[in-house]
Amino acid sequence: DTSHGRILYLEDVSVSFDGFRAINRLSLDIAPGELRCVIGPNGAGKTTMMDIITGKTRPDSGTVFFGSTIDLLRYKEAQIAQLGIGRKFQKPTVFEQLTVFENLELALKTDKGVGASVFHKLDSAQSDRLAHVLRTIHLQAAVNRLAGTLSHGQKQWLEIGMLLMQDPKLLLLDEPVAGMTDDETERTAELFLSLKDQHSLMVVEHDMGFIKTISDGTKVTVLHEGSVLAEGPLDAVQNDERVIEVYLGR
Ligand code: ADP
Numbered sequence: 005d006t007s008h009g010r011i012l013y014l015e016d017v018s019v020s021f022d023g024f025r026a027i028n029r030l031s032l033d034i035a036p037g038e039l040r041c042v043i044g045p046n047g048a049g050k051t052t053m054m055d056i057i058t059g060k061t062r063p064d065s066g067t068v069f070f071g072s073t074i075d076l077l078r079y080k081e082a083q084i085a086q087l088g089i090g091r092k093f094q095k096p097t098v099f100e101q102l103t104v105f106e107n108l109e110l111a112l113k114t115d116k117g118v119g120a121s122v123f124h125k126l127d128s129a130q131s132d133r134l135a136h137v138l139r140t141i142h143l144q145a146a147v148n149r150l151a152g153t154l155s156h157g158q159k160q161w162l163e164i165g166m167l168l169m170q171d172p173k174l175l176l177l178d179e180p181v182a183g184m185t186d187d188e189t190e191r192t193a194e195l196f197l198s199l200k201d202q203h204s205l206m207v208v209e210h211d212m213g214f215i216k217t218i219s220d221g222t223k224v225t226v227l228h229e230g231s232v233l234a235e236g237p238l239d240a241v242q243n244d245e246r247v248i249e250v251y252l253g254r
Contacts, residue, residue, distance in 0.1 A: 010072070011036045011174055011204045017056060017066030018230075026052045027063065028230035034174070039200040041215045041238075042208045044227035045250060050208045053227070054176050057206075058091050059084040070174070090167035091176040096159035100152030104143050104162055107151050108134050111166035133169060140198065141165040142191065157188030161195065174204045181214050193217040226250075 013033040019026055027049050034040050044050055055061035056068060059081035068076040076084060085091075098107050112130055126134065138144050141161040146154060151162060160180060167175060180196075181189045189211065196205060196218050209215055215224065219238050226234040226247050234244045241247050 009035055011038075011070065012057065012206075013067070013069045014053075014057075015067040017063045017068060019052060019056065019061060019063045026230055027056065030066070030227075030231050032225060032232060032235075034204050034206060036173075036204055037201040039196060039205045039207065039218055039222055041219050041222075041224045042206060042227060043210070043215065043224060043241075044233070048227040049230040050227055051178070052230075054091065054178065054206075054208070057084075057176060058089060085170075088171070088173040089176065090170060090172035090174070092160075092163055092167060092178065092180065094179045094182055096156065096163050098151040098154075098159050098162050098166070101150065103148050103150055104138075104154070105134070105147050107162055108137060108165055108169055111169040133171075137165045137168045140168065141195065155188070157184045157192070160184070160188075160192070164195070168199075168203075172203060174206070175199070177205065177207045179209055180207060181209065181211050189214055190217070 010033040015031045017030045018028055030049070030053065032053075042050055042053075052061060056063050057076065059076065059079055062077070070076050070084075070087060070089065074087060076087075079087065099110065102110070109126065112126070112133075138147060141164060143154075143158060143161060143165065146158065151159060154162065164175075164177075164180075181192050184192065193214060196207065199205060207215075207218070216238055221237055223235055224238045224241050225232055226241050226244075228246075228250050233250060234241045234247050236244075
């Protein structure tokens with residue numbers, strides 16, 4: 005339900021670890037079909053924020069809603085994934101001994117046993133979905149290759165493809181272009197631009213060139229000390245004195 009124009013909304017969220025406030029009264033919302041970049045220095049709370057959204061970390065206080073009706077704090081991590089929130093960590097995790105096809109096939113059946121599902125025949129809707137995802141991630145030509153033989157960038161796309169097999173409403177991506185070649189980074193930008201509208205994306209990145217390419221006028225959020233320091237178009241936040249101070253000062 006997106007009747008209030010937001011797919012995700014955090015309000016006044018805080019969490020402390022041993023008395024240290026990693027997230028401090030954080031409020032933020034994401035619109036349906038939005039591609040939101042989140043930046044901020046190390047220790048700003050980016051990972052902890054993702055952990056809270058995905059149910060890995062429970063906040064001490066605040067509100068976290070998915071759409072306008074789903075109170076995410078009432079769900080466990082595994083249930084949140086089922087609700088349609090896909091998360092990709094920085095390092096690629098694909099099944100190296102399986103083909104691209106088999107990796108995507110496996111991703112359809114998270115609730116079933118791994119062994120049983122590999123040889124299970126897909127129904128026609130599932131086959132269509134798999135073909136669509138393969139085109140989206142540009143791995144048609146590699147469909148029968150073992151994932152272990154793919155380049156770093158191709159493995160990252162495959163893992164994104166595995167998330168897409170579940171048709172998530174929201175994708176959370178942690179430094180997706182780290183370690184990619186320039187060409188792979190450019191292709192990843194195209195991929196993300198093709199995914200938005202159909203999905204909402206929250207992308208934590210340090211690569212400013214990449215952010216510039218994908219954030220074409222849309223909002224960038226700067227986190228600092230567990231709260232939003234600045235939010236707006238990239239040009240505006242880059243010229244914000246507080247942001248400059250946080251990155252260059254001290
Ligand atoms: P970022 O991802 O922006 O680099 P993090 O969310 O990883 O920031 O960390 C924010 C702060 O919270 C850091 O100071 C980090 O040391 C601390 N922190 C994160 N998780 C834990 C934890 N499980 N226990 C203790 N401190 C933590």
